[in-house]
Amino acid sequence: MDNNLTNYWDNESLRARIADPYRRIRYEAGSPNSHEIECYGYCLSKGFRLGAKKADGWHIVVLGMTPELRQMAHKMSCAVTCVDVSEEAIKLYCDWICEEDRIKENIVQADWIRLPDVLNKPADAIIGDGVFGNMTSLEDYTRVLRALRESLGRDGFLVLRTIMVPSNFTANKHAAQQLLKRFRAGELTEAEFGFGMRIFGSCSDAYNVQTFLLDNKEVFLRYEDWFKKGILSESEYAAIRRYYYAGPNLIPPQTVWETMLLEEGFTFQQYTLKGKMWYEYYPIYYCFKNRTDS
Numbered sequence: 001m002d003n004n005l006t007n008y009w010d011n012e013s014l015r016a017r018i019a020d021p022y023r024r025i026r027y028e029a030g031s032p033n034s035h036e037i038e039c040y041g042y043c044l045s046k047g048f049r050l051g052a053k054k055a056d057g058w059h060i061v062v063l064g065m066t067p068e069l070r071q072m073a074h075k076m077s078c079a080v081t082c083v084d085v086s087e088e089a090i091k092l093y094c095d096w097i098c099e100e101d102r103i104k105e106n107i108v109q110a111d112w113i114r115l116p117d118v119l120n121k122p123a124d125a126i127i128g129d130g131v132f133g134n135m136t137s138l139e140d141y142t143r144v145l146r147a148l149r150e151s152l153g154r155d156g157f158l159v160l161r162t163i164m165v166p167s168n169f170t171a172n173k174h175a176a177q178q179l180l181k182r183f184r185a186g187e188l189t190e191a192e193f194g195f196g197m198r199i200f201g202s203c204s205d206a207y208n209v210q211t212f213l214l215d216n217k218e219v220f221l222r223y224e225d226w227f228k229k230g231i232l233s234e235s236e237y238a239a240i241r242r243y244y245y246a247g248p249n250l251i252p253p254q255t256v257w258e259t260m261l262l263e264e265g266f267t268f269q270q271y272t273l274k275g276k277m278w279y280e281y282y283p284i285y286y287c288f289k290n291r292t293d294s
Contacts (some may be wrong), residue, residue, distance in 0.1 A: 008247030009086050024067065024096050027242045029195035029278045032068050032129050032161060034283065039271050040073055043159040043286040044190055047125055059121060061151065063128030065089045067096035072152045073127070074101035081106040081123070083115060112144050115151045122153035130282075133163045133249045136213065138260065141250070145264040149289060157288035158266070163199065165212075165253045166281050176201035176222075181238070192245060192277040194239035197223065199251070199281070207251070214249040217280075265290050 019025045032040070048058065060078040062069050065086075073080045074097065082105060084090055090109060095102060110118045110130070126148050135141055148158060172178060179201055183193035198219055200207075206218040220241075229235040252260075261268050265288040273279040 008245060009089060010246075011088055011092070014089060014092050014105070016242055019242075020188070026068075027191060027194075029191040029276070030130075030243050031066070033276075035273055035275070036161060037068050037072050039273060039284050040069065040159050040161075041076070043157075043271070043284065044073075044076065044125055044127070046286065047155075047157040047159075047288065056231065058124040061115070061123040061126045063126065063131045065093035065096075065107075066129045067093050069129060070105065071097050071101070071128050074104070078124075079106075080104070081108060081119065083108045083110055083118065085109060085111045096117060113147050115147045119151055119213050123151050123156055124153055124243070125157055125159065126152060127159045129161045131160065131162065133251060135250050136248055137250065138212075138252065138256070141252075141257075141260055142264065145260065145266070147263055152289055154289075157286065159284065159286055161282060161284045162257065163249070163251050163252055164257045165284050167254045169281070171200070171203060174200035175201065180232070188277060190239045193236070194242050195278050197240045198243040198245070199249075199278070212250050212252045214251055216245045216247060216249060220244060220246070250269065261285070261287055 004245045010126045015021075017026050017030045044060075058076075060073045060076075060080050062073065062080060062082045064084050065082055070080060070082060080101075082090075084107075087109060090107060094107060097105070108118050132141055132144070135144065152158075174196060176197055179188065179193055179196050182188045183190075188196070198216070201216070202219045202222050203214075205222065206215045207213070208215075223232060223237060223240050227230045227234075232240075258268065258270075267290055268287040269283050270283050272283040272286055
């Protein structure tokens with residue numbers, strides 16, 4: 001993974017996702033909500049049972065500084081290591097969990113591709129939220145998947161929330177004009193509308209079906225133009241800007257993503273929750289190493 005990608009996660013992008021800095025609440029969709037965290041916890045508990053170990057003392061690696069995931073891992077009495085290459089993200093979110101847990105947490109500033117080298121012991125589980133979308137090629141996906149597998153213990157597993165183009169995807173359903181119409185009719189929440197406008201609203205103009213890259217710069221320039229022309233109200237534009245990101249996202253088709261998991265030695269189960277529009281294209285994957293692996 002190219003470290004230059006992290007330059008896009010500047011303070012503007014990181015802070016845009018914070019709904020309430022005093023209560024330390026972030027906007028859902030861009031961050032996992034309580035139902036998604038419950039699903040992460042279910043997958044972890046399932047992995048613990050299959051590994052015939054208790055959660056207490058397990059070593060969990062969190063990819064990034066996602067406070068919701070860190071807090072959950074600490075509640076399960078696990079040893080937690082966070083790995084993030086972004087100094088700004090580390091500084092912003094390092095104290096978003098209670099001090100009692102924070103002093104027990106190991107934070108490492110490093111690229112995920114270096115994970116096997118920076119960990120002092122194999123991980124029993126590796127968890128992450130949206131981490132793969134920030135890469136710019138399928139080769140990056142492969143390199144990171146291999147690094148994650150090398151970093152896991154024999155019964156280790158991954159739990160990841162990742163964006164993809166689902167096999168049953170209907171582009172018209174997610175087009176910007178349709179999302180705007182449904183939001184104004186009260187059919188979508190602000191999170192469903194704002195996040196959907198960023199990810200798939202401008203697919204016809206900003207998504208490359210050959211490279212699977214979404215040009216977020218083009219996406220937000222389009223909505224800025226819509227706002228200036230009066231197509232979007234101030235509150236509608238603000239709901240979209242919560243998910244501001246200037247870099248590219250690689251969003252592969254479901255079959256491409258799942259084939260890569262299999263090719264890199266993982267068996268997986270997909271958990272698609274019900275009730276929010278983004279659940280269908282932002283599911284949670286529980287991936288465990290094939291039992292023949294050492």
